[in-house]
Amino acid sequence: MLERAPAPLTVLWRGPARWWVRQSLRARLTLVATALFTVAVVTGAILLLFVQRYALTRVLDSAALKSARDVSRQVQSGTPPTIAPTTGGIAGIQVLNARDQVLASSPGSLFTSPLITSSQLHQVRGGDRIDIDNASSDVRYRVVGRNVGARTVVVYTDVSRIDDSLEILARAALIGGPLAVLLMAFATYAVVALTLRSVAALRHGAADITAAGLASQRLPVPGPQDEIHRLAVTLNAMLDRIESATSRQRTFVGDAAHELRSPIASLRVQLEVGQRLGASADWPDIVDDAMVDVERLDRLVADLLALARLDEARGPARRVPLDLDALAAGVVAENAAARVPVTAELSPVAISGDPEALRRVIVNLVNNAVRYASSSVVVGVSPGANGVGVLTVTDDGPGIKEAERERVFDRFYRVQESRSRETGGTGLGLPIVRDIVRGHGGRVHVTSRPDGRPGLRAVVELPHP
CATH class of the missing domain: 3.30.450 (Beta-Lactamase)
Known part of the structure; x- marks a missing residue:
């Protein structure tokens, strides 16, 4: 099948189009401004000559009619x-x-x-x-x-x-018009060059950041409060967010690698011991010990995937009307055989959100409380002020120092390193709670028990629909 030859006009247009694309922004802006000014000058000169002829002709006609009237009276x-x-x-x-x-x-x-x-x-x-x-x-x-x-x-x-008057005016336009166009071209080129100097500074700053990295380097902010200034401020804010996200990701990857290393090393030791002992090894005990580490790895990987999905999502996967008290009652019923008794103090509260995600919030908070409680865990749901539903999970464990309460929502943070590992925690349960609650437009924090007894209370505030 033969290809259709391009139209002659298309071929003729390709050359100027390629030449135009190769020009700098400064040259293109200068050419466009000069062309528009040239059109304006030519149009203005033509209109001026036309209006001048019309005005002078009317003056002559008025003088002629006046003379005709004077002679007519005679x-x-x-x-x-x-x-x-x-x-x-x-x-x-x-x-x-x-x-x-x-x-x-x-x-x-x-x-x-x-x-x-x-x-x-x-x-x-x-x-x-x-x-x-x-x-x-x-x-x-x-x-x-x-x-x-x-x-x-x-x-x-x-x-x-x-x-004669129009000829003089036309000659003045023929001389002054090109001079004005030339002056306009030089002025436009100079103004555009001065304006783009800030853009060039931004480009050089971006090149320096590309070569040296984000650490303690930002784009130069020009002094004039113009669009370039606002662009530089916006880009620097974006770079701050990128650096913060990169730092968090780097820390997260390092912590994840550290957490994965421990169960993998334990598995390897157990398998190496079984390999050395051969047939004389107590394989049922080795398999049981290995399964503990496998389950820990499974929980860790599941939590990592959950956090990765929450990082990508801008909000809950779906929003449906639901009863927060019914959701909490279901989780309390599932913990009937927990290490310590889990009781409920529930009031009707209707909210809107993702049932699976909010259920995971309650499950994580209850599991965390059961892990550290001494004798009991209480789950409460009640309507709060300013149109929010309040979920509370209270335990009577050792509690957390006030200075460390906000850090418990950081990924892989543990108040006592060995305690969480012995009880099987991944250090990601509370960070998952925080991200889900934020995605629903709410907030979560931990406080002391309101009765002054030892322990901790986790408080989740979710907006009403």
């Missing part, structure tokens, strides 16, 4: 008209009868006979204004007439003066 009085020498652009005046004969004229042999033909005179008597060229001179006349009975007063005005 003709109407019955006295022979006396036509004084003409001034102010009036070249001459004639009084013609019905047979196109000159009855009176202004001084000068040129106007002793009609300068227009019978057909032209017929147009003038009908009220038209016509332009004629005098064959005996280079002067061009504009003819205006006024009828007085059977007679006609014809006034000739010198249009060549208008042509």
